[in-house]
Amino acid sequence: MxxxxxxxxxxxxxxxxxxxxxxxxxxxGTWSLAAYRDLLASGVxxxxxxxxxxxxxxxxxxxxxxxxxxxxxxxxxxxxxxNFALILVLVPFWTSVLVxxxxxxxxxxxxxxxxxxxxxxxxxxxxxxLLNTRLAVCLAMMHVLLPFMVLPIYASLRSLDWRLVRxxxxxxxxxxxxxxxxxxxxxxxxxxxxxxxxxxxxxxxYITPVLVGASSDVMISVLINDEVGQLAWPSASAMAAVxxxxxxxxxxxxxxxxxxxxxxxxx
Amino acid sequence: MARFGHSTLAILIxxxxxxxxxxxxxxxxxxxxxxxxxxxxxxxRWYRSFFDSRSWTDAALMSVQVALPVTLLSILxxxxxxxxxxxxxxxxxxxxxxxxxxxxxxxxxxxxxxxxFVYARFGLVGHPVALVLxxxxxxxxxxxxxxxxxxxxxxxxxxxxxxxxxxxxxxxFRQITLPLIAPGILAGAVFAFITSFDELLVALFLSxxxxxxxxxxxxxxxxxxxxxxxxxxxxLLIITTTGLMLLAELLRRxxxxxxxxxx
Numbered sequence: 001m002x003x004x005x006x007x008x009x010x011x012x013x014x015x016x017x018x019x020x021x022x023x024x025x026x027x028x029g030t031w032s033l034a035a036y037r038d039l040l041a042s043g044v045x046x047x048x049x050x051x052x053x054x055x056x057x058x059x060x061x062x063x064x065x066x067x068x069x070x071x072x073x074x075x076x077x078x079x080x081x082x083n084f085a086l087i088l089v090l091v092p093f094w095t096s097v098l099v100x101x102x103x104x105x106x107x108x109x110x111x112x113x114x115x116x117x118x119x120x121x122x123x124x125x126x127x128x129x130l131l132n133t134r135l136a137v138c139l140a141m142m143h144v145l146l147p148f149m150v151l152p153i154y155a156s157l158r159s160l161d162w163r164l165v166r167x168x169x170x171x172x173x174x175x176x177x178x179x180x181x182x183x184x185x186x187x188x189x190x191x192x193x194x195x196x197x198x199x200x201x202x203x204x205x206y207i208t209p210v211l212v213g214a215s216s217d218v219m220i221s222v223l224i225n226d227e228v229g230q231l232a233w234p235s236a237s238a239m240a241a242v243x244x245x246x247x248x249x250x251x252x253x254x255x256x257x258x259x260x261x262x263x264x265x266x267x
Numbered sequence: 268m269a270r271f272g273h274s275t276l277a278i279l280i281x282x283x284x285x286x287x288x289x290x291x292x293x294x295x296x297x298x299x300x301x302x303x304x305x306x307x308x309x310x311x312r313w314y315r316s317f318f319d320s321r322s323w324t325d326a327a328l329m330s331v332q333v334a335l336p337v338t339l340l341s342i343l344x345x346x347x348x349x350x351x352x353x354x355x356x357x358x359x360x361x362x363x364x365x366x367x368x369x370x371x372x373x374x375x376x377x378x379x380x381x382x383x384f385v386y387a388r389f390g391l392v393g394h395p396v397a398l399v400l401x402x403x404x405x406x407x408x409x410x411x412x413x414x415x416x417x418x419x420x421x422x423x424x425x426x427x428x429x430x431x432x433x434x435x436x437x438x439x440f441r442q443i444t445l446p447l448i449a450p451g452i453l454a455g456a457v458f459a460f461i462t463s464f465d466e467l468l469v470a471l472f473l474s475x476x477x478x479x480x481x482x483x484x485x486x487x488x489x490x491x492x493x494x495x496x497x498x499x500x501x502x503l504l505i506i507t508t509t510g511l512m513l514l515a516e517l518l519r520r521x522x523x524x525x526x527x528x529x530x
Binding site for chain 2: 247
């Protein structure tokens, strides 16, 4: 019964608004699927979905490639040192996405730090267009989402029984072989949680693509926002329903595949 | 040698995470009138331009005015819920658990336009109350998670012992459970506060022209030009978040120490 107040609060102020908005896509009263038919017939929608999934996939793979070595290094440090190093991961984690996107704007703009460096080193004669490109949005999103990958992988590596690794090595496994055959499989729940979190958050991204992305790289959240701006509610809510379904499907699918439970905000 | 290479790689990845934040500081201290690196000279003029501008300070004040009730509401709703989820056994517990955590998983744009869709009908757009209600949904999972972690460390037998020695359920909660989970509540409160204070997407739809929060004000400004005032605000935000984060981290350590003592 202690859960009741929160349950009622969330039903009224979370489930009801989101549900009412989503229902708008089938126009209660007429129960028409026209909005979904239009959506599936719309070239813009498919193109935007393609861009969104492409960017989300690039960001997820790059995050995994960067997060694993970092998490592994952190997990092998003495606990006290690791706790300090973890704070270095948590500070960017809790810094606002807006501030981090702004930092990337300052880094990548025409007369920004990176361009000054490139020209100063003589690699380019004139500043290069870096801001508002695919590269910029991928870098900035990786920066925002990397901690979401590092933390669950770190947690699963920390709780791993490292004697198994020593056992494998004493039985003749090379360090690389022990990593591939023992550590990697045992950290699968952490990898699963990290991949789920990063991918589902990435497909719903709005702030970073708007600020540092290319104007041609429209992601689904940005398109939904534009539709709401034009008061095209049925189409906006149909897209929202597709996005939500995708997020839930990916979360459930990956959880089943990896045995991971994605609970964000916990270490 | 391999170990040395691994450390170098890990430190480079840490730098990738930290450098973009660190770089904002010298930018905010620049004496020049637009972003340039290295800055032509140092001054505090952009901090002055922040504190001298009513629209900036009003926005900062609005953010605090929204984040404090969000924090309070999240504690009041989240703490009992966490206890109920940890100690109680009821039908549909897993569903309730999923519902409580779902605001973190549902994409921000969906939460934002859902809230806009409903609150616009009640004329609540531009009213801080709308922001408080919507932000609480996003913030409350962090209280539930942190209090839940705290409860996990408390041995239920302590509570049973108190009850069997004649304490009332409320007395047991006040004298045994509450002191033990206090660090978890405080850590959850810090995260709830940051969640609301930094939130942009819901604010874009619900703040209208009367309830402009700091992130909303920053976003409007950034889209037109990126003068160093934003760098100054960003620096202040980074310092605030880091301070609060360290506080929450210290509290979390206390929970962990308790756990070691408890076992």
